[in-house]
Amino acid sequence: MKKEKLLKHGKFIEVIGSSAADIGFLAAAVCTDETRYFMNFVYCDENKLIATDGRRMHIVELSESQIEIFGFEIGHFYRVLKITKSRVWLADLPKEKNGIGEFPNWKRILDQAAEKKKIAKFENSNSMLGFSQNIKPVLDNLPEKAPTDYNPNPTKYSLNIAYLKPLPVGRPFNVYVNENNMAIFESEPLTALLMLTECPNYFS
Numbered sequence: 001m002k003k004e005k006l007l008k009h010g011k012f013i014e015v016i017g018s019s020a021a022d023i024g025f026l027a028a029a030v031c032t033d034e035t036r037y038f039m040n041f042v043y044c045d046e047n048k049l050i051a052t053d054g055r056r057m058h059i060v061e062l063s064e065s066q067i068e069i070f071g072f073e074i075g076h077f078y079r080v081l082k083i084t085k086s087r088v089w090l091a092d093l094p095k096e097k098n099g100i101g102e103f104p105n106w107k108r109i110l111d112q113a114a115e116k117k118k119i120a121k122f123e124n125s126n127s128m129l130g131f132s133q134n135i136k137p138v139l140d141n142l143p144e145k146a147p148t149d150y151n152p153n154p155t156k157y158s159l160n161i162a163y164l165k166p167l168p169v170g171r172p173f174n175v176y177v178n179e180n181n182m183a184i185f186e187s188e189p190l191t192a193l194l195m196l197t198e199c200p201n202y203f204s
Helices: 018-027 064-070 106-112 128-140
Strands: 012-016 042-045 048-052 056-061 076-083 087-094 117-123 155-158 172-177 182-187 190-195 197-200
Touching (some): 018 048, 018 056, 018 087, 018 190, 106 190
Antiparallel strands (some): 012 087, 042 048, 048 056
C-alpha cells in the first residue's frame, strides 16, 4: 500500500499541555516498520489510546474531557505528525477510508497483564547515576527461568532499558511482572507493557 493512500484524514488534532506529554509517551511505541502499516499509528478504542511496535505497548487512558476537547473517536487511527514539549499534532485517519487493517488485540494483552506481581517502583531520571540507582531494584527482581534438561543453566530475564527512556522523568511508576514474561509499568493514566527477554547466565 502506498503512503499517499493513507492521507485521507478526517481532521487534524492539536493536543496541548500535560496531555501532550502523555501523547509523546504514547508515540514512542509506534512501530516504524512500514511493512506493518496497521501498527504505524496510534489507535483509539474505548477510552484509551494505544500504540505498539510488537515488543512493547503504550496505553494512555483518556478522561471524558480529553475525548470531548480533542475529539478522539473510537476505531480511528492517528498519525503522529509533530511533537514538541507542550504540543502534539495528529492526523485523524478514519479506518474505513484508509484500509489500514486490524490493530493488534490490545485487550487480550492487557488482560494478560491483569494477573501480575509487584516487584519494585521506578522513577525515570535525566542523570545516568539517578537512572542506574532507580533501575537496579527492577532488574534485581526480574524473574528467572528454571534450568531444564535441555538448558541446565539458569536463565535470568532481562529488560531493554532503552524502552524506559520515554517514561516521564520524575514520575513514579509501579512495576509488575506476569507469567507471560512481561514487565508492566503503571502510573495513571499511563501504562507501558514491555516484553522481557531471556539472558542465559553461563557463569552460575
